[in-house]
Amino acid sequence: MTDALRLPPDLPPNLPDDQLPRVLGEALTGLYTGEPRLPARAGGRTAGLAALHAWTGEGYAGRNFLSGNVSRLSMYLRHGMLGLREVAAHARAVMRGRERDEFLRQLTWAEFYRLVLRQEGARVLGNLEDPKYPARWTDTLPDDVRGASTGLPCADAWVTHLIRDGWLHNHERLWFAAYLVHWRGVDWRAGYALFREHLLDGDIANNALSWQWVASTFSNKPYFMNQENIDRYSGGRWCRTCRAACPFRASYGELETQLFGTQP
């Protein structure tokens, strides 16, 4: 066997975490953005299994609240560190009733998007359908959005969380996507690229197709929210002390007319 092993490995497969940013950072020089630092959650099947077994799913009915008990397993599922089947089996074993059904339904979105990617291939990176409103989108991500300096405490927090944690709650993803595409008039692909850069769970299927769902190029209508919705599901986190001119403070009907030009 010894003669077969001619190529020395580029990187040892057993770097401890305290050496990882330095050694991996050097090996990958020029191949990443930002500072070399450890992810907010540790990677690997062992860590993924520990997270899965620690998760009881209690309170998942409140999943739409930022304070809701969601699993945060997406980064393990994305990299195959956990399988959809074992996560489903765990949910069937430890969860009950409507909460269990709701969790399994959410998990099925991940399977759905994977299968849409299998069906559509690289087409998922372009509009799968025409947008359902007269949209004129610009291609580039505005600097104030990337720099978390829009002056809107909520929107700036979404970007800050994304970059700091590599993970965002589903509702923050939805709000940010709607803000970028509908309020700022930016093509969803610029948001997709920002998410791909920073999300630990970022992938082609869930990421591109969720953006398209918000943009209405893979759904029957655009997704959008108003201030009341943000206030309620964030538990007043930003709105209570906010002094900004809020672009979201209106009824759904008014916003619909303003954003999409349609009568409520």
Place this chain on the structure above:
Amino acid sequence: MTASQVRRVVWVHGDSLSVTDPALSACPDAPALFVFDRPFLQAVPVAFPRLAFMYQGVRDLAAHRPGPTELRVGAVPDELAAFAAAHHAAELHVTRNFTPDFARIVDGLRAARPDLRIIVHEPERLTSFNGPLRRFFGFWKKVEREVLHGEPAPDFPQRGHR
């Protein structure tokens, strides 16, 4: 030649970072390789923590499988071809993913090493649905029973769709 005599290597990619990966499970003792894709990362911005997360995934499976596991930085088809050659491998095993990159890399490898047999294992699925898809709601109606109860509905078509 019997299967046990054939020299095999495994390609581990970013969607299969677990010892339970079908290709790795099929070849527990074979040398496995993970490649940080240099041309891709040069073209596409990715923040460091994500790459560290993937490294931790490779480290974890290296610690849990009997065969050796290696990491390289480079162009994936080239690195796989060199790895297979260094191990005198006649077969390369990998688990399919649905990204356009996967097909491109397998094609590149086939062109570079026509003599290497590439065995593609199918990834794990949550459902057995194989029909065309359009909206989640329609999909959910077809797979609901299977997902909620863990078994296909008795009348569930195994091939195709209604």
